[in-house]
Amino acid sequence: MISFRAATRADLDRAVELIADDSVAATRTGSFGPAHVAGFEAIQASPNDELVVGEHEGRIVATMQLTFVPGISRNGATRLLVEAARVDAALRGRGVGRLFMAHAHQRGVERGCALAQLTSDKERPDAHRFYRSLGYAQSHEGFKRPLTTAGALVAEEAARPA
Numbered sequence: 416m417i418s419f420r421a422a423t424r425a426d427l428d429r430a431v432e433l434i435a436d437d438s439v440a441a442t443r444t445g446s447f448g449p450a451h452v453a454g455f456e457a458i459q460a461s462p463n464d465e466l467v468v469g470e471h472e473g474r475i476v477a478t479m480q481l482t483f484v485p486g487i488s489r490n491g492a493t494r495l496l497v498e499a500a501r502v503d504a505a506l507r508g509r510g511v512g513r514l515f516m517a518h519a520h521q522r523g524v525e526r527g528c529a530l531a532q533l534t535s536d537k538e539r540p541d542a543h544r545f546y547r548s549l550g551y552a553q554s555h556e557g558f559k560r561p562l563t564t565a566g567a568l569v570a571e572e573a574a575r576p577a
Contacts, residue, residue, distance in 0.1 A: 417511060419518040422466040422478065427455050430468060430478040433501040439538045465522065469502070469515050476503040477515050483526045495523030497533040516549055 422430055428447045435446075458464040458480065469477030479500035485493050497519050502512045523531050534557050535542045543553070 417469050417471045417476065417514060419467055419469050419477075419515065422455070422468045424452075424455065426468050426475050426478075427451060429475040430466065433475070433478050433503060434499050436501065436504060437539075439536050467515075467518070467522075469511065469518075471506070471511075476506055477501060477511055479515065479519060481519055481522055483523070483528060489529060492529035493527055495519065495526070495528040495531040497531060500533070512545060513549070 428451075431447045431451050455466060458466050463483045463485075465481045467479050467481060468475045477500075480498040482496040482498065483493055484496050485491075497516075500512075500515070500519075502515065520531055531551075533546065533551070535546060547553070
């Protein structure tokens with residue numbers, strides 16, 4: 416039996432371990448440290464964010480971040496954004512992810528969300544098949560841009576001719 420609940424500080428190192436447990440995320444997640452603690456504390460302080468874990472036989476086997484995004488598009492709809500969804504590799508293909516996503520969708524309904532959305536790295540075709548099997552459509556092209564040197568980027572953009 417798997418149960419889902421809000422993550423505690425004691426779950427954080429395992430959640431980070433799950434997120435980093437693949438070749439795509441390993442380099443960008445890093446080893447557990449102060450930045451992860453700060454991120455967790457920010458999630459806990461936000462009324463629109465939840466870090467959720469799945470627990471099986473006393474062990475954390477899944478994690479995801481849920482963000483409830485209010486908006487003015489879609490007639491003022493709130494969206495459920497699912498981020499960093501991971502299931503222990505040893506349990507994939509056994510229905511854990513399907514149950515976990517059902518939990519996420521239920522949380523979205525409870526919070527009045529009209530739509531669930533997520534992104535998945537292009538290097539994860541198995542995840543794409545999984546999300547399509549849950550009714551997700553690849554309806555948009557996503558874009559990301561690093562902001563680690565935001566000041567330099569802003570100055571560079573301001574200097575470009577219109």
